[in-house]
Amino acid sequence: MSAALEIVRVPVLADNYAWLIHDPASAETVAVDPGEAQPLLDAAAQRGWTIGQVWTTHWHPDHTGGNAAMRAAGARITGPAAEAAKIPTLDVTVGEGDTVRIGDHVADVWHVPGHTAGHIAFHLRDDGVVFTGDTLFAMGCGRLFEGDAAQMYGNMRRYAALPDDTRVYCGHEYTQSNGRYARVAEPDNQAIAERLAEVDALRARGEATVPTTIGLERATNPFLRAGSAEALAKFRAAKDAFKG
Template sequence: MLEIVRIPVLSDNYVWLVHDTVSDETMVVDPGEAAPVLAAAEARGWTISAIWNTHWHPDHTGGNAEVKAATGARVIAPAAEAAKIPTADTLVGEGDVVRLGDHAASVLEVPGHTAGHIAFHFAEDRVIFTGDTLFAMGSGRLFEGTAEQMFGNMARLKQLPPETTVYCAHEYTQSNGRYARVAEPDNQAIAERMADVDRARAAGEATVPTSIGLELATNPFLRAETAEILAARRAAKDAFRG
């Protein structure tokens, strides 16, 4: 069994602390800063042995060096971004498998937000860590890639079982949902979800993780039927001020 703990860091990032209860191994996904991560692990009596990075951005890797120095953890990072993640020990790409105890995660290359972005998919556990590729009701900005690449990513993610839990890296759901209502004004599922999201945020509660099934119903980027539609939605969201 995987025990997954959400750790808020910086202004709106989430770091995921993942513990295998059988092997007693622990890893952390995208530690943007170290102190909250180390404190969360210590509070649970867990020892971090690995850091898994989805991409090079500092709000995902900024805590690597300090966590590594404190714990001896090895950093697993995308091979395509090795030059930008100097703390990396093991470089991985499409089709590679990384493990936490007996739990195996396949590496998916999902370029777009950054050129070498990856995701970690635990197929048997129905869990995926998507970094800044798929968000609740949104997707990542195209800083280093194309709409065609992101559309390909969405097509891959659509094929996952709907019960797959999606652990993304930011609390963007409310702003994403405001745009989603504009992109699909007749989508009742979006309206209903936003009522829940607004209540949760008003109470100071997190809105992630999410699921592939929920995103299939309410995420205008995952629902885009062509790369051209996704590109138009991405440009509109980038300019959206609602």
């Protein structure tokens, strides 16, 4: 069995998280969604790691802004084929059904449109890990900039089918604001109330609230719990206007 991956959260920009994935067996390191390069290069160097790959979930600059510098430092950039025209730094393009690798660890590429038209996620099935970019967040989902609620609902159903202990690595520290809306969306859900209290305490200490797990999202995320695309659309419209 392959050695466990090491995954490091790296804050970038205002509220983004990029991720370093390191495989001790092969000594390979991947950066996921580097909105800026230097924090990841520094975090890798502190650990004696060299970033050889970048996995990009979508074209937005806060997820791709570091790609050029990463490429100049020797990394191979992989991202969604459907958004290649918007990500000129790509060396490898992938889509639904493709795979990417770090050492002996294999990630399935999922097409998860809605936030952007070509958005992808990376699911390392054997490791119980999924990198969701700006689709599934802790207690929330991404805004529908280039797609519709039916697409995002399909994504949520796909994520919800994963095992409860699957760890979810998303692209932003949005949990507190998502949780405040979730309390309004499901006022009788005690699990949401308890989780929001935990999140508030973490944020008061300046601590991160992700990664999360599919099981926790299934209990407390209104978008993952939505029973239909129409219900998700109502939640999304309400969250977009939410001021709490």
